Amino acid sequence: xxxxxxxxxxxxxxxxxxxxxxxxxxxxxRTGNQPLRVIANETGTSLDQVKKALCVLIQHNLxxxxxxxxxxxxxxxxxxxxxxxxxxxxxIYTAKTLYGDTGELIVEELLLNGKMTLSAAxxxxxDRLTETMEDxxxxxxxxxxxxxxxxxxxxxxxxxxxxxxxxxxxxxxxxAPTLQMNEKEMYIVPKLNMTGRGKRRRSSDDDDGxxxxxxxxxxxxxxxxxxxxxxxxxxxxHQHFRDQAIISAVSNKMDQTSSEIVRTMLRMSEVTTSSSAxxxxxxxxxxxxxxxxTGYNISKQVLDQYLTLLADDPLEYVGRSGDSGGGxxxxxxxxxxxxxxxxxxxxxxxERFGSRCARIFRLLLRKRHLEQKxxxxxxxxxxxxxxxxxxxxxxxxxxxLQEIPKTPDHAPSRTFYLYTVNTLPCARMLLQRxxxxxxNLIERRQYDTKENxxxxxxxxxxxxxxASMQATGAEEGQLQExxxxxxxxxxxxxxxxxxxxxxxxxxxxxxxETIFILESYINSTKxxxx
Amino acid sequence: xAGKGRGSGRGQLTFNVEAVGITRGEALPPPTxxxxxxxxxxxxxPVPLQTGEEVEYMLALKQELRGAMKTLPYFIKPAAxxxxxxxxxxxxxxxGPVDNAIDWQPDWRLLPRELKIKVRKPQKxxxxxxxxxxxxxxxxxxxxxxxxxxxxxxxxxEVSSEEEEENKEEEEEKEEGEEYDEEEHEEETDxxxxxFDNGEDFGGDSDDNMDExxx
Numbered sequence: 001x002x003x004x005x006x007x008x009x010x011x012x013x014x015x016x017x018x019x020x021x022x023x024x025x026x027x028x029x030r031t032g033n034q035p036l037r038v039i040a041n042e043t044g045t046s047l048d049q050v051k052k053a054l055c056v057l058i059q060h061n062l063x064x065x066x067x068x069x070x071x072x073x074x075x076x077x078x079x080x081x082x083x084x085x086x087x088x089x090x091x092i093y094t095a096k097t098l099y100g101d102t103g104e105l106i107v108e109e110l111l112l113n114g115k116m117t118l119s120a121a122x123x124x125x126x127d128r129l130t131e132t133m134e135d136x137x138x139x140x141x142x143x144x145x146x147x148x149x150x151x152x153x154x155x156x157x158x159x160x161x162x163x164x165x166x167x168x169x170x171x172x173x174x175x176a177p178t179l180q181m182n183e184k185e186m187y188i189v190p191k192l193n194m195t196g197r198g199k200r201r202r203s204s205d206d207d208d209g210x211x212x213x214x215x216x217x218x219x220x221x222x223x224x225x226x227x228x229x230x231x232x233x234x235x236x237x238h239q240h241f242r243d244q245a246i247i248s249a250v251s252n253k254m255d256q257t258s259s260e261i262v263r264t265m266l267r268m269s270e271v272t273t274s275s276s277a278x279x280x281x282x283x284x285x286x287x288x289x290x291x292x293x294t295g296y297n298i299s300k301q302v303l304d305q306y307l308t309l310l311a312d313d314p315l316e317y318v319g320r321s322g323d324s325g326g327g328x329x330x331x332x333x334x335x336x337x338x339x340x341x342x343x344x345x346x347x348x349x350x351e352r353f354g355s356r357c358a359r360i361f362r363l364l365l366r367k368r369h370l371e372q373k374x375x376x377x378x379x380x381x382x383x384x385x386x387x388x389x390x391x392x393x394x395x396x397x398x399x400x401l402q403e404i405p406k407t408p409d410h411a412p413s414r415t416f417y418l419y420t421v422n423t424l425p426c427a428r429m430l431l432q433r434x435x436x437x438x439x440n441l442i443e444r445r446q447y448d449t450k451e452n453x454x455x456x457x458x459x460x461x462x463x464x465x466x467a468s469m470q471a472t473g474a475e476e477g478q479l480q481e482x483x484x485x486x487x488x489x490x491x492x493x494x495x496x497x498x499x500x501x502x503x504x505x506x507x508x509x510x511x512x513e514t515i516f517i518l519e520s521y522i523n524s525t526k527x528x529x530x
Numbered sequence: 531x532a533g534k535g536r537g538s539g540r541g542q543l544t545f546n547v548e549a550v551g552i553t554r555g556e557a558l559p560p561p562t563x564x565x566x567x568x569x570x571x572x573x574x575x576p577v578p579l580q581t582g583e584e585v586e587y588m589l590a591l592k593q594e595l596r597g598a599m600k601t602l603p604y605f606i607k608p609a610a611x612x613x614x615x616x617x618x619x620x621x622x623x624x625x626g627p628v629d630n631a632i633d634w635q636p637d638w639r640l641l642p643r644e645l646k647i648k649v650r651k652p653q654k655x656x657x658x659x660x661x662x663x664x665x666x667x668x669x670x671x672x673x674x675x676x677x678x679x680x681x682x683x684x685x686x687x688e689v690s691s692e693e694e695e696e697n698k699e700e701e702e703e704k705e706e707g708e709e710y711d712e713e714e715h716e717e718e719t720d721x722x723x724x725x726f727d728n729g730e731d732f733g734g735d736s737d738d739n740m741d742e743x744x745x
Binding site for chain 1 (some may be wrong): 545546549550551573574576577579580584585587588589591592593594595596598599602604606607608630631632637639640641644645646647699727733
């Protein structure tokens with residue numbers, strides 16, 4: 001846990017859950033597991049505030065608790081989940097592309113609320129969809145819950161750990177409930193007969209009458225899946241992101257058809273392969289042929305040729321694992337992720353140090369270890385420039401130096417100096433730099449908004465006035481008069497602020513894509529060792 | 531400079547300086563005495579950000595999400611500091627965040643017992659839920675009181691001063707009950723009351739709220 005990471009976590013918490021939660025969360029990140037009283041004491045926050053903050057953090061699955069042996073409850077922060085907040089828009093967008101507006105709203109609600117019961121989520125989403133529809137139309141609950149079931153079937157949402165029912169022990173109830181994940185039921189949607197449709201918000205008296213009449217029925221519905229909470233399965237989303245990245249890499253390297261074959265292979269093993277596995281399940285070419293999307297007209301022969309081509313490719317995305325059944329093929333997931341990360345490093349060097357440096361960098365990646373003289377020769381760059389570039393990258397820690405002494409006294413004249421690129425440490429360093437970048441972007445955005453706070457408030461107020469006047473049917477002249485309350489220079493300032501904020505936000509999203517690739521690479525090397 | 535500590539001439543170096551690209555007759559680069567600049571000049575201009583529908587939509591989503599998060603009850607704002615003087619109008623203003631109560635309803639089964647904290651109910655629910663409760667309770671109370679009064683009347687014949695006091699207490703109770711009833715009645719009919727927070731969720735009053743917190 002680096003200082004940069006905790007700084008970024010702190011900023012994210014502050015932006016999304018407020019100052020108090022930030023204080024508690026950051027304290028937990030810095031000091032590890034802590035009991036309630038210590039948190040309150042050390043952060044100088046009142047006990048009630050800390051309780052509230054912990055409730056929020058637990059609700060959003062950012063903090064878990066466990067019973068200490070000495071008989072108190074301690075709270076544990078999950079840094080990786082804190083950093084996921086940055087990726088929320090991407091999850092929502094993915095849900096939209098896969099499952100339309102309904103999927104988008106379901107995932108959005110789950111992310112906003114941390115965990116929800118199925119019935120609550122369905123109701124909320126149906127209501128929200130109904131509001132956007134035309135009058136007299138509304139969204140059926142059953143439709144929304146069908147989408148929810150799809151999401152659960154494809155593992156994009158999963159159940160939260162549930163309370164383990166202890167057989168009735170006498171005496172006091174335990175300090176903290178024991179939570180347990182039921183592996184079998186993780187993606188099983190409880191059978192609910194939800195009938196009805198989304199309601200529009202209406203004038204108050206109408207609503208009151210309606211809600212009172214429906215109360216008993218509503219309660220009955222709620223109790224059906226009471227206590228079964230759902231959360232977004234970020235792992236599954238990451239798997240999807242990774243698959244998409246692999247597919248687009250293949251389509252860039254080879255062509256559309258081969259990317260379609262890889263897509264089919266990935267889709268076939270989507271749910272059966274765990275997200276940390278190094279390879280997909282072996283698939284025979286016959287199976288792949290049968291699962292190709294209809295309308296994709298390639299013959300079995302062509303498919304076999306493509307598969308051989310893919311397996312022979314130096315990138316080694318696709319591997320041949322056996323010859324039975326017309327050849328068994330796997331997708332080498334870890335290798336694919338590693339090559340994506342390497343490509344990221346290469347492009348960083350290219351954009352930062354120019355294409356000649358990138359040439360040297362790629363050379364080192366390919367040849368592993370090279371002496372300085374060899375670098376100069378192979379890269380076909382003038383010796384002096386090559387040295388300068390090499391040292392520049394060395395000082396930035398992108399290239400490392402390995403000494404191999406010929407004699408035990410390590411005398412420089414009798415030592416080989418081999419330059420090499422260690423991708424893993426490089427990736428780690430770059431990841432830290434990305435965290436720093438995002439933290440800086442957020443800080444800059446906050447600073448900009450703070451500087452222009454007065455102006456923003458003014459424009460909001462005026463917009464509100466205009467909206468209310470339009471509603472009452474004011475004349476064109478009056479509206480214009482009010483619009484002119486914001487002067488031209490002010491308008492300009494507002495526009496430039498908006499442009500800047502948009503740019504900063506967009507950069508955040510894009511840096512996060514890099515973060516994702518680097519993180520997956522680093523995680524994939526971890527599981528290999530473990 | 532190889533730990534010799536004497537001078538800094540090139541001759542002292544243990545390796546051939548030409549190997550690192552410094553030719554004969556060229557001076558060694560001067561030592562760096564200050565930290566690198568905070569904002570170094572960029573040698574290469576950064577590439578422009580990606581554009582397109584996807585990026586735009588994601589951007590809108592991000593900003594919307596950030597806005598939405600701020601309005602949810604999970605966004606804990608510190609209670610506003612007490613102002614200089616207590617004003618009469620204070621209790622008609624919609625109450626801001628309170629330190630000792632939570633604004634949403636967590637599922638306490640999933641949380642450690644020590645975290646349990648008073649839950650503040652949203653305004654709308656209150657009038658709907660509390661009302662029927664009181665309607666039930668009031669007639670019951672009256673019957674009881676009448677019974678008690680009758681008992682007392684009987685006892686009064688035996689005249690003792692202590693019981694007179696008790697009587698008074700009972701009567702007070704009755705009065706309180708009626709007052710309460712009136713208040714509720716008002717809440718039902720008077721539209722202004724439904725509009726203003728009548729300050730009931732502050733501190734002392736709330737047996738109702740306590741019920742919620744302890745189940």
